Amino acid sequence: MKITIVQGAFLPVPPVLGGAVEKMWYGLAKEFIRQGHEVNYISKSYKGFADAENDHGINHIRVKGYRVPTSGIVLKILDLIYSFKAVRKISNSTDIIVSNTFWLPFILSSNQKTKCLVDVQRMPKGQMKFYTQNARLRANSSPVAKAIKAEINRKYFEKVVMIPNTLPFRNINIIDFLKKEKIILYTGRIHPEKGLDILIKSFVTLSLTDWQLLIVGPYTVETGGGGKTYLEELKKLAMSANVFFLEPIFEIDKLNAIYLKASVFVYPSVAERGETFGVSPLEAMSWGCATIVSNLDCFKDFLTHNKNGLCFDHRSEQKVEILNQLLKDLINNPKLLTDLAKEGMKVNKTHSTEKLAIDFLNEFKSMKIK
Structure with missing residues (x-):
């Protein structure tokens, strides 16, 4: 054809x-x-x-x-x-x-x-x-x-x-979960509809010194982000916690290297009409990240709560506390983290x-x- x-x-x-x-x-x-x-x-x-x-x-x-x-x-x-x-x-x-x-x-x-x-x-x-x-x-x-x-x-x-x-790449790598680092990762646009304030608040209240939160993506309006002012608001929420904002990574190999290191991936989108699929969670799952997403319907095509990932109710008034507890569950239960990550890696075949x-x-x- x-x-x-x-x-x-x-x-x-x-x-x-x-x-x-x-x-x-x-x-x-x-x-x-x-x-x-x-x-x-x-x-x-x-x-x-x-x-x-x-x-x-x-x-x-x-x-x-x-x-x-x-x-x-x-x-x-x-x-x-x-x-x-x-x-x-x-x-x-x-x-x-x-x-x-x-x-x-x-x-x-x-x-x-x-x-x-x-x-x-x-x-x-x-x-x-x-x-x-x-x-x-x-x-x-x-x-x-x-x-x-x-x-x-x-x-x-x-x-x-x-x-x-x-998936935008073919991943046939064997993941060594013992080499995973204490990293919670988000990749995507830095925009209010992505719910990053929920993620940062949830991470800060963990009060962990040995884990870090990496937020990777564009923030400028021209690249679909929320702008410099929004970025500064998020940085204030992070206070002195181990929260790091990295420039967007467009090279697939370099982005995959970040996924490979991360143990947990969180995509807390609150875009009720704007979110239609969510490639970033799929990418993270393919690299063995235990993945948490919000309760948007679009994620349910490939992620089932407590089977190959976790889901939190982003519409609840206690959304920060709910996400915080899920993060605690994964951090305090390495077997749960690894089991969910291994099950999530099946997207390498299905997608x-x-x-x-x-x-x-x-x-x-x-x-x-x-």
């Missing part, structure tokens, strides 16, 4: 600036190539990357993109401009189009829409009813699939498919690029048949 992937307007591919969606589709593109398919990859132009090149068998086509604006309205306008440029680069001979922009599913021709899988990575906000002429509406989690169906006529339900996000690439390819084949 000839597959065209259209990435968004704001991050380059290969994903040298990060981006969970960019990492996933770049990994899938390489796997599609490995399985004998042809891939054209349309993405944002970026310094050091040619506008047209073949790399790892992928035909890269790059068009002018943009920095992420602070205004949501401006973002949509820039996405529209980018989408008009991108659609002109789609070959007439392509069999499948994967859309990762807001406007592309609107502006594709009628024929192109019959070939298009719309990748829905966020909770929809009313636009799904305008996407129903496209062949598939792919959700990355069960809550997203449910939200898509809530916006469209029942006769289009067969177009909705749930395929989870992949591998190799496995989920087959799921996507099967869906593409069914699109061609119809």
